[in-house]
Amino acid sequence: MLGAECPKPCKGKWPTPPFDPRFPNQNQTRNCYQNFLDYHRCMKTMNRRGKSTQPCEYYFRVYHSLCPISWVQRWKEQIKDGTFAGKI
Amino acid sequence: MAYPMQLGFQDATSPIMEELLHFHDHTLMIVFLISSLVLYIISLMLTTKLTHTSTMDAQEVETIWTILPAIILIMIALPSLRILYMMDEINNPSLTVKTMGHQWYWSYEYTDYEDLSFDSYMIPTSELKPGELRLLEVDNRVVLPMEMTVRMLISSEDVLPSWAVPSLGLKTDAIPGRLNQTTLMSTRPGLFYGQCSEICGSNHSFMPIVLELVPLKYFEKWSASML
Numbered sequence: 147m148l149g150a151e152c153p154k155p156c157k158g159k160w161p162t163p164p165f166d167p168r169f170p171n172q173n174q175t176r177n178c179y180q181n182f183l184d185y186h187r188c189m190k191t192m193n194r195r196g197k198s199t200q201p202c203e204y205y206f207r208v209y210h211s212l213c214p215i216s217w218v219q220r221w222k223e224q225i226k227d228g229t230f231a232g233k234i
Numbered sequence: 235m236a237y238p239m240q241l242g243f244q245d246a247t248s249p250i251m252e253e254l255l256h257f258h259d260h261t262l263m264i265v266f267l268i269s270s271l272v273l274y275i276i277s278l279m280l281t282t283k284l285t286h287t288s289t290m291d292a293q294e295v296e297t298i299w300t301i302l303p304a305i306i307l308i309m310i311a312l313p314s315l316r317i318l319y320m321m322d323e324i325n326n327p328s329l330t331v332k333t334m335g336h337q338w339y340w341s342y343e344y345t346d347y348e349d350l351s352f353d354s355y356m357i358p359t360s361e362l363k364p365g366e367l368r369l370l371e372v373d374n375r376v377v378l379p380m381e382m383t384v385r386m387l388i389s390s391e392d393v394l395p396s397w398a399v400p401s402l403g404l405k406t407d408a409i410p411g412r413l414n415q416t417t418l419m420s421t422r423p424g425l426f427y428g429q430c431s432e433i434c435g436s437n438h439s440f441m442p443i444v445l446e447l448v449p450l451k452y453f454e455k456w457s458a459s460m461l
Contacts, residue, residue: 162330162346162385170324172406174387174413211330211346212413214389 163208174212179232181209182221186234235370235427236400244401247420247447251403253317261310268306325417327385331378333397335390335408335430338437340397342376348461356440369439370427375446379453384418396432399445405431420447 169177185205192199209218224230236244246252332343336353343351357371378384388397390408398405399418406416420426428443448456 160346161328165324165326172415174415175411178413212332212387214332214334214387214413215343215345215349215351216334216391 160207163211166208178209178213178217181205182213182218183232183234185209186225190234235367235425246403247401247422247424247426248403249419249421250317250321251401253320254403257313257317260313264306264310325383325419327383327417329379329382330385330387331376332387332389332413333376333408335388335393335395335397335434335441337392337435338430338441340395340441340443342374344457350457350460352460354443356442367427370429370442370444372442372444375425375444377446377448377453377456378418378420379450380420380423380447382419382450386416386418388414388416393434394432395430395434395438395441397428397443398431399426399428399443401426402445404428407432418445420445423447423449 163177166177168180182205185202188202188205189199192202221230221232225234243251243255243258246255329344330346332345334341334343339353339355341351341353343349345351352374354372354374354376356369357366357373359368362368362371386397386404386406388406388408389412390410392410394407394409396405396407402418402420404416404418406414408414424447426445426447428445430438430441430443432438434441
């Protein structure tokens with residue numbers, strides 16, 4: 147996961163999530179949550195279709211950079227227990 | 235950091251703070267001019283024996299003291315809005331650092347690559363070494379690369395503290411369940427101090443913030459040594 151290259155125009159390693167125009171303001175909560183959801187949805191779809199999960203790495207890098215560790219741990223627990231509120 | 239008998243702002247470490255300093259000088263000058271003019275006129279009024287009891291109209295002076303304040307307000311508003319928009323400019327950060335407020339300490343997370351996280355507690359007065367600053371020093375400082383745009387994401391695990399570093403012109407509230415973003419850019423290396431800026435319980439005054447801005451090479455060495 148950590149050897150991921152950054153998207154096309156960039157060269158070298160992943161620096162940090164770029165500016166996302168969907169979330170231009172101070173409140174970045176949704177940016178973190180949306181990328182977390184998108185990663186899990188991408189993994190689920192790719193695995194279901196038997197395709198490579200490489201494109202999902204972008205979402206992983208973004209949520210891993212932006213989301214507080216405690217939030218990610220809590221959501222992972224909830225997913226494991228089946229009590230996660232988001233649609234994956 | 236702050237020093238005894240301080241009257242003005244701390245020296246600016248970021249471009250935005252420099253702008254704010256100059257804006258403050260400009261606005262305070264206007265305030266002093268108006269105040270001294272008003273005080274002078276009041277002193278004139280109170281020290282004259284002349285009287286005039288038959289004022290009928292004062293069209294000219296009324297016009298002047300309506301138009302002139304409007305112009306002064308515009309002269310304050312335009313630089314203010316310029317700085318406001320400058321703070322919201324889209325910049326591409328090179329690093330993301332998260333800080334979580336707790337009762338009563340800050341914890342920092344650097345997760346762009348590996349998971350680096352640590353807590354930052356104030357050093358109690360009884361354990362200060364000579365030369366260290368009372369109520370301002372911490373055990374683990376926030377080491378950051380200088381002259382690079384850093385995205386700071388601020389949140390909280392329990393109460394509502396506020397993460398502030400005056401010399402960089404930063405103050406952002408930490409709210410549980412919400413991720414507030416601010417941008418940090420330091421023009422020089424050094425230690426920059428701040429204190430919790432929102433009442434959050436009994437030790438609100440004892441959870442300071444210390445940023446250690448260093449060249450990129452030292453930052454990379456430090457982060458490798460912390461893992």
